[in-house]
Amino acid sequence: xxxxxxxxxxxxxxxxxxxxxxxxxxxxxxxxxxxxxxxxxxxxxxxxxxxxxxxxxxxxxxxxxxxxxxxxxxxxxxxxxxxxxxxxxxxxxxxxxxxxxxxxxxxxxxxxxxxxxxxxxxxxxxxxxxxxxxxxxxxxxxxxxxxxxxxxxxxxxxxxxxxxxxxxxxxxxxxxxxxxxxxxxxxxxxxxxxxxxxxxxxxxxxxxxxxxxxxxxxxxxxxxxxxxxxxxxxxxxxxxxxxxxxxxxxxxxxxxxxxxxxxxxxxxxxxxxxxxxxxxxxxxxxxxxxxxxxxxxxxxxxxxxxxxxxxxxxxxxxxxxxxxxxxxxxxxxxxxxxxxxxxxxxxxxxxxxxxxxxxxxxxxxxxxxxxxxxxxxxxxx
Numbered sequence: 001x002x003x004x005x006x007x008x009x010x011x012x013x014x015x016x017x018x019x020x021x022x023x024x025x026x027x028x029x030x031x032x033x034x035x036x037x038x039x040x041x042x043x044x045x046x047x048x049x050x051x052x053x054x055x056x057x058x059x060x061x062x063x064x065x066x067x068x069x070x071x072x073x074x075x076x077x078x079x080x081x082x083x084x085x086x087x088x089x090x091x092x093x094x095x096x097x098x099x100x101x102x103x104x105x106x107x108x109x110x111x112x113x114x115x116x117x118x119x120x121x122x123x124x125x126x127x128x129x130x131x132x133x134x135x136x137x138x139x140x141x142x143x144x145x146x147x148x149x150x151x152x153x154x155x156x157x158x159x160x161x162x163x164x165x166x167x168x169x170x171x172x173x174x175x176x177x178x179x180x181x182x183x184x185x186x187x188x189x190x191x192x193x194x195x196x197x198x199x200x201x202x203x204x205x206x207x208x209x210x211x212x213x214x215x216x217x218x219x220x221x222x223x224x225x226x227x228x229x230x231x232x233x234x235x236x237x238x239x240x241x242x243x244x245x246x247x248x249x250x251x252x253x254x255x256x257x258x259x260x261x262x263x264x265x266x267x268x269x270x271x272x273x274x275x276x277x278x279x280x281x282x283x284x285x286x287x288x289x290x291x292x293x294x295x296x297x298x299x300x301x302x303x304x305x306x307x308x309x310x311x312x313x314x315x316x317x318x319x320x321x322x323x324x325x326x327x328x329x330x331x332x333x334x335x336x337x338x339x340x341x342x343x344x345x346x347x348x349x350x351x352x353x354x355x356x357x358x359x360x361x362x363x364x365x366x367x368x369x370x371x372x373x374x375x376x377x378x379x380x381x
Contacts, residue, residue, distance in 0.1 A: 001322060002227075003353055004044045004073065005037040005340050006332030007063075009054040014335055017260075017299040018251035023335060025054065027062065033337050034063045037070055040344040041356050044071030046229070046330050048302075049106055051113050057089060064097045073102040073177060073330070078133035079119045079126060080108075084162060086133075087140045091168045099169035105130065105178040105193065107185070109269025110301075123268045125156070127184040132157040134176070134192045140164055142172035177227065181209070181271040190216030190224065195328060199271055200230035200305035201278070202289035207324050214325075227328030228321055231296050231306035232339070234314045234346050245308045248334060249283070249295050257281055260299040267301075275304040291317050303332075315350035 007030055014021030023029060037045050047056040060072040074093070076086045094101040107126045108114050114121075121129060132154040139150040140162040149161030168174055178189045179197035186209075189196045196213050198206055210226055217224045233248070235241040261281040264272055279286055279294040286295045288305070291313055297304020307314050318329060333339030348355050367376045 001318075001351060001353065002043040002328040003348070003351075004046055004071075004328065004330040005033070005042045006330065006336060007033055007045050007047045007059065008332070008336045009056065009059055010048055010050070010052045012335050012337075015247070015251050016249050016296065016334070017253075017256045020251055021335075029337070030054075030059060031063060031066050033340060034067055034070060036337060036340045038067040039356065040340060041348065041354060042070065042340070042344070043328075044073055044100075044102060046073045046104070046332075047075070049075035049077060049104075050108075050110070051116065057093070061093060061096070064093075064100070069100075071100045071102050072097070073104050075104045075106045076137075077106050077108060078130040079114075079121055080117055083133050083136040083140065083157065083159060087137055087162070087164050088166075090137075090174055091141060091164050091166050094168035094170055094174050095166060099174075101168070101170070101174040103174050103176050104197075105134065105176060107180065109267045109272055111268060112266065123182070124184065127182075127188055129156045131188055131192070134188075136162055138173055138176075138192070141168055141174075143167065179229070179271065181269075181274055185270070186212060186216055189213060190222065191220050193224070195225045195227050197227045197229060197328075197330070199275055199303045200228055200292065200307075201274060202292060203320050203324060205274075206321065206326070210325050225327050226325050227330060228326050229303040229330045230332075231303060232314060232331045232333050232343055232347075233293070233306050233308045234311055234333075234343055236310060236346070238310045238313060241308050241310060241313075245293050245295060245306065249298065252283075252299055257283070257298050260301075264301060272301060275302070278305065306333075311346040311350055315347055318347070318351055 012023040049056045056074045060074045107130050136152050144150045149163035151160050176193040177195045178193040233245045275297050278288045288294045291309045293306045293308045307317050
């Protein structure tokens, strides 16, 4: 089981849909989160992409030297980036980080954002471009064509002699991650990517996706690994966890929800449509599956559901998804710094993941020393 955290380059807060409790997103804060994830034993971090975010590649690159083992799941956007540029960026990052790059392929689902970036392809065309892009990307990094390089002539993209002089550490290339809920997305993933990602839908819906993806991959003579993107709200009791969930949206009013839902409705992303359908823009029935809460999706695009509960409950829900075939869990929580510690401390021991500890001469960790001289007793729970 691989557990990832999230670097909130689009902003962080204690309350959604408002400036109350907002955090200043600067390098020092992002570095704190990355170091916290690294020292707590998370396997990697996801960096979001889009015009609402600081650039994922620049931020991730700046965090290489601040971390030791943490892997970085960084987005490439076919159509916005050329295959050759993406190849060099991936190879350089992988070499400088000594093999800590994971690549997240994003086709984009916000037409307005895409057009502002100069991409005017519709949904179908974007997947055609992505398919050709990945063929070139994989072949170039994998050394196909030898010294002469790789030639490709497609409907949208053409290269001649494509190759990289500085190969990546990971062979044949850094692993490819990809999420998409439409039929073209499923077919693309089945044929070309390594890890298929889904947003946090109810387990039955996730099981249907996995079954479809496995069947499609088998037709191509391939197998896939699977991951899921979720928020998490864990507290020591279920009552505290649900209170924290409700508190997260305490400043979200109907006008804010309506504005957000209107913006989401303009997107052609099938995944976003499925997220929106879970709550319908209404806040009266947000628990869409046991302990799966859709409140985040009232105002946040993309991943809109959270696991809510005490440590045992959250761990049980994680294991339910794992039983379906999910190996990689990408979590986040508000605010991201504190929640990275809370989740690791409360849930890691229940899912078989250890939290690295550095002991002291007083045989810690034990908390704060009492009255300047007394070490607290080690908990037996």
